[in-house]
Amino acid sequence: MAKYYTKVTFVVIIGLTLIALSFFNFSGVNQQRVERWNSYTTFMESDNLYESTVAVTTLTTQAIRVEETSTTESPLQRKLLENLTTPLYNVVKEKGFGPCGEYFKLRTSKIHDIPRNFPISGKSFCSGDYPKVLFVVPSVANAKGFKNRLDIRKTWASALYKKDWKQTSRTRLAFFFGSSGLKAKELEGLKNESAKYEDIVVGEFNDTYHNLSLKMAVTFTWVARFCAKVETVIKVDMDTFVNVDLMLRLVKKLPISTHPKLVFGKLHVSEHPPALRKGAWAVPESVYPYDEFPRYLYGHSYVVSGAAVRLMAESFPFFPIVPNEDAFVTGVMPAVLNITRFYHMSFATPGAVAVVVVVVVVVVVVVVVVVVVVVVVVVVVVVVNVVPVVVVIVVVVIVVVVV
Incomplete structure (x- = not known):
């Protein structure tokens, strides 16, 4: 043996x-x-x-x-x-989702105005070689935010600035801010940064952590106004690293031809995401009366088709702004507007x-x-x-x- x-x-x-x-x-x-x-x-x-x-x-x-x-x-x-x-795309399906009725319908008249004035408009951002894909990154006007923006430009977004990679020749990135509360020195710094990098947009609203949903509403309003022909918007947080190559591959194969109005990302793990009433993520019952949200995508990064962005931009004034940005943009508004939610197991981790x-x-x-x-x-x-x-x-x- x-x-x-x-x-x-x-x-x-x-x-x-x-x-x-x-x-x-x-x-x-x-x-x-x-x-x-x-x-x-x-x-x-x-x-x-x-x-x-x-x-x-x-x-x-x-x-x-x-x-x-x-x-x-x-x-x-x-x-x-x-x-x-x-890509193996999956459609988000609700399991026993309770909220329904009149709340999940647009109001017949405006209940608030979404700011449309932009001290730094970036209106020439989408002129010339029109971008098909637009990364939007909510940012802050402090020293740490400035450093993080430089880091993003040097790392994962570098190909978007050098224009030497064919996959990103029609892809751009813009950082978004609110002007209320900014010091004159901070606003001047953003103007100088905009002149150098041409990727800064500042809207007239109070830029706070609890106003993230409003910040995205202003961002989508800007896109619909100045970049109306963009095909895909990708929202990315400052602390998120993007593999641009694979992201663009996933986006390219999205079923936009059959589902022109869609959001896409990583599905929240909970089948019944709770609407919290206490703590940093608290949602007033007066704004959102239900105990749970529709299933939504994680907010660190998600994709919204151009048609969905434009539809949301038109609809925001007619619906309450729910302070939980990811639940609001990728869960509540899609439920209201019949926007298809897609997710992919390899979108993010x-x-x-x-x-x-x-x-x-x-x-x-x-x-x-x-x-x-x-x-x-x-x-x-x-x-x-x-x-x-x-x-x-x-x-x-x-x-x-x-x-």
């Missing part, structure tokens, strides 16, 4: 080596592989955006350059990667979890392949009794390639 165990051990070692070589390409394209394996498009990071995302950005940038020039991926490897990044998920997926695949190889080899050795080592190696190679 000793010779059988020797053969099995030898074959297992060869199998593991072949598996390792099939997953990790040491020619320099392995960075592309890691980036492509990671089908998550956005990552929630720490306050120091540049330091927490620079490794990912370097990885993504190198992957982009490699992909545009040459690759050594085999057809099998490319097929596996395409399968991992192929916390950065640390993304790494763990990728590692777990790779490990599971490797373990499965190893088990299959070992079982096949043991069966062959035991049943056939004597098998030339060359034949065993061929069997291992075939199993690895097939899997």
Whole structure:
């Protein structure tokens, strides 16, 4: 029996080596592989955006350059990667959602005005080569906000400014602010920043944390007014890192032809999201009388079709502004306006979890392949009794390639 165990051990070692070589390409394209394996498009990071995302950005940038020039991926490897990044869109369906009736209808007359004056209008933002995709980023006019904007321009959004990447030639980014409460020095600083980067928009409203829903209403109003032809708007928080390449791939395959009015993102985990009455997220009953929200998307990043943006912009004055921005924009308003909500399992995940998920997926695949190889080899050795080592190696190679 000793010779059988020797053969099995030898074959297992060869199998593991072949598996390792099939997953990790040491020619320099392995960075592309890691980036492509990671089908998550956005990552929630720490306050120091540049330091927490620079490794990912370097990885993504190198992957982009490699992909545009040459690759050594085999057809099998490319097929596996395409399968991992192929969108499988799901429509949000309510399960036992209680709220209904007159509340979820537009009022017959205006109940408030959405500010339409913009001290820094950015009205030329969409002139010339009209953008098809627009990233909108709510920001704040303080030192930390300024640093974070610089970090975003240097990292995940850098390709949007350099215009040297064909995927982003019709994609722009704009930061949004409210002017009420701004000091003269802060407003002057934003004007200087706007002159330099041409990506600043300031509206006349009180820019506070509890006014995020109003801030998005003003943002959508600006888009409908100055960028009316934009096809897709992607809202991104300041502390969120975006894999622009994969985000644009997902957006490109959205079923806008059949569902022109849609929102898209990562679905909130709760099937019955509660409307809290106490704490930082409290919602007054006078504004929202129900105990739960419609199912909605996480607010760190979500996608809204141009048609849905324009419809919401027209409708905001006729509906109460619910202070929970993500629930309001991606849950309540879609329920009121019959806007389809889509979600995708790989739209977003916390950065640390993304790494763990990728590692777990790779490990599971490797373990499965190893088990299959070992079982096949043991069966062959035991049943056939004597098998030339060359034949065993061929069997291992075939199993690895097939899997």
